[in-house]
Amino acid sequence: MLRTSLPLNYIKRTFRPLYGWTQATPKSGFLDPSWSRSVAIFPGMVVTKTTGNNYTLAGSSNGTVGATANAGDRPAGFIAQFVGGNGVDELLEAGINAIGVWELGPDAEFEVLAPAFDPTLTWAETAGTDSLIGVSVGNGSGAAAYNQGQLIPWASGGGTVSTANGSYQISTNPIARLIQVESPSSIVIGGLQPRYGTTY
Numbered sequence: 001m002l003r004t005s006l007p008l009n010y011i012k013r014t015f016r017p018l019y020g021w022t023q024a025t026p027k028s029g030f031l032d033p034s035w036s037r038s039v040a041i042f043p044g045m046v047v048t049k050t051t052g053n054n055y056t057l058a059g060s061s062n063g064t065v066g067a068t069a070n071a072g073d074r075p076a077g078f079i080a081q082f083v084g085g086n087g088v089d090e091l092l093e094a095g096i097n098a099i100g101v102w103e104l105g106p107d108a109e110f111e112v113l114a115p116a117f118d119p120t121l122t123w124a125e126t127a128g129t130d131s132l133i134g135v136s137v138g139n140g141s142g143a144a145a146y147n148q149g150q151l152i153p154w155a156s157g158g159g160t161v162s163t164a165n166g167s168y169q170i171s172t173n174p175i176a177r178l179i180q181v182e183s184p185s186s187i188v189i190g191g192l193q194p195r196y197g198t199t200y
Contacts (some may be wrong), residue, residue, distance in 0.1 A: 015044030023108035042085035044116030059137035104191030
């Protein structure tokens with residue numbers, strides 16, 4: 001359930017399970033107290049674990065937003081709440097820092113709505129193989145990234161992508177696979193499949 005004020009009653013979650021009630025695990029955790037809320041977080045954006053049971057937006061775990069070092073952050077899962085996205089901060093409204101972190105099993109499928117993924121990039125399904133999905137870990141210049149934590153197409157080893165909005169670093173670790181492009185603002189993703197004898 002999403003509770004909002006009446007002027008925001010049109011808002012819907014940007015991360016929705018299609019096959020997830022037995023195929024994915026909503027783990028409980030806490031937003032790291034050091035998170036500055038410098039980037040609006042939408043459900044379905046990627047978090048990484050810090051210490052204890054704390055999580056922060058991917059690209060912030062070493063305290064240097066956008067640094068190349070953040071590319072090695074291991075994605076922990078997908079946040080379930082709005083933390084500033086669309087002007088809604090469910091954590092502040094509830095008065096507790098608790099979050100849900102979805103961890104996908106190999107057969108899980110979720111619908112993701114923009115801006116939890118970057119809709120300005122080219123999303124293409126590849127027949128007979130996986131189109132893997134990574135995460136933006138920040139702007140290459142070191143500034144707070146407009147798309148930090150968003151899902152983006154992944155290439156082996158990560159790297160830097162340049163767009164009209166600037167350049168940014170891709171995580172070296174994929175987080176999911178692309179199943180279907182439903183529209184320019186909606187994609188369906190699945191959990192990573194085991195690859196025996198190989199690595200992503």
